[in-house]
Amino acid sequence: MAVAISDAQVETFQRDGVTHLKGVVDRDWLAKLEAGVERNIAHPTPLHTVQTTQGEGGFFLSDICMSQQIPEFRDFMLNGPAPAIAARLMKSQKINFFADTLWVKDVGTSKRTRWHQDQPFFWVDGQMTVIWFPLDPVAKENSLELVRGSHTWNRWFAPELSKDGRDLYRTASGAAFERMPDIESSRGEYEILSWAVEPGDCIAFNGLTVHGAPGNQGSARRRRALSSIWMGDDARYAERPSPGRPHFEGHGLKPGQSVDCGYFPRVWPRPGRLEAERFARFTDAGLQIRN
Numbered sequence: 001m002a003v004a005i006s007d008a009q010v011e012t013f014q015r016d017g018v019t020h021l022k023g024v025v026d027r028d029w030l031a032k033l034e035a036g037v038e039r040n041i042a043h044p045t046p047l048h049t050v051q052t053t054q055g056e057g058g059f060f061l062s063d064i065c066m067s068q069q070i071p072e073f074r075d076f077m078l079n080g081p082a083p084a085i086a087a088r089l090m091k092s093q094k095i096n097f098f099a100d101t102l103w104v105k106d107v108g109t110s111k112r113t114r115w116h117q118d119q120p121f122f123w124v125d126g127q128m129t130v131i132w133f134p135l136d137p138v139a140k141e142n143s144l145e146l147v148r149g150s151h152t153w154n155r156w157f158a159p160e161l162s163k164d165g166r167d168l169y170r171t172a173s174g175a176a177f178e179r180m181p182d183i184e185s186s187r188g189e190y191e192i193l194s195w196a197v198e199p200g201d202c203i204a205f206n207g208l209t210v211h212g213a214p215g216n217q218g219s220a221r222r223r224r225a226l227s228s229i230w231m232g233d234d235a236r237y238a239e240r241p242s243p244g245r246p247h248f249e250g251h252g253l254k255p256g257q258s259v260d261c262g263y264f265p266r267v268w269p270r271p272g273r274l275e276a277e278r279f280a281r282f283t284d285a286g287l288q289i290r291n
């Protein structure tokens with residue numbers, strides 16, 4: 001299924017740092033992703049996190065780099081609609097795959113996904129786009145929330161490990177990364193965008209767009225979503241003050257070098273045989289990720 005994205009949607013994405021696209025994933029892919037999610041829940045990767053702590057209602061599981069062990073996700077990342085969407089929105093000639101993440105919140109989960117930017121977690125500078133695919137209908141009250149235009153603030157916020165509050169990037173050399181403001185208790189000061197979504201839709205956002213999400217309350221169904229992270233033409237390897245999440249090793253890149261090096265599969269334009277073979281190498285190397 002070819003995805004048609006209008007010039008207006010591209011401009012919205014570039015201006016606001018986010019856009020909601022309807023009906024971009026067909027039924028066959030959705031069935032495959034559902035099978036992948038169920039396999040993932042039953043067998044999370046070594047990098048997964050149970051975000052809910054004892055006594056908190058519901059259950060919140062997140063995972064990362066699942067496509068390295070879940071064939072349905074790997075197929076979707078290499079051959080699904082996301083690379084073309086990322087290329088169009090970033091106005092990029094080529095797209096490299098970085099990683100995927102999973103977000104599962106059972107009914108009654110009160111724990112939020114904290115307000116954060118994604119790109120500070122990654123050792124990459126330059127264009128990055130995250131595409132979030134809901135696999136269940138999600139009401140606006142439980143949907144992803146994004147601060148309009150925050151990708152243009154020219155501010156990088158230090159990631160926090162969400163489970164126990166330990167901070168990353170708090171070494172002396174990490175001074176360039178600011179603490180995330182308390183958006184939740186001053187929501188009125190920000191223009192927060194969110195949409196009710198259906199399976200087949202996606203929300204695409206810039207790697208520096210500040211976002212978070214409520215738990216899953218007042219709903220009768222589990223809320224499952226898959227995110228995919230893509231790098232555009234000018235994406236370069238960059239070192240940060242602390243290990244990234246995920247932290248890739250074995251690529252041999254030096255800061256400033258293009259990420260288009262074979263380690264991170266080039267998925268757009270569509271890969272030829274060579275790139276598909278390289279992905280197998282990536283799979284092995286990626287398993288050395290440090291948690």
Ligand SMILES: O=C(O)CCC(=O)C(=O)O
Pocket residue numbers: 101103113118130132144211212213225227
């Ligand atoms: O689905 C969620 O709760 C959060 C998703 C998210 O933060 C992301 O994809 O970066």
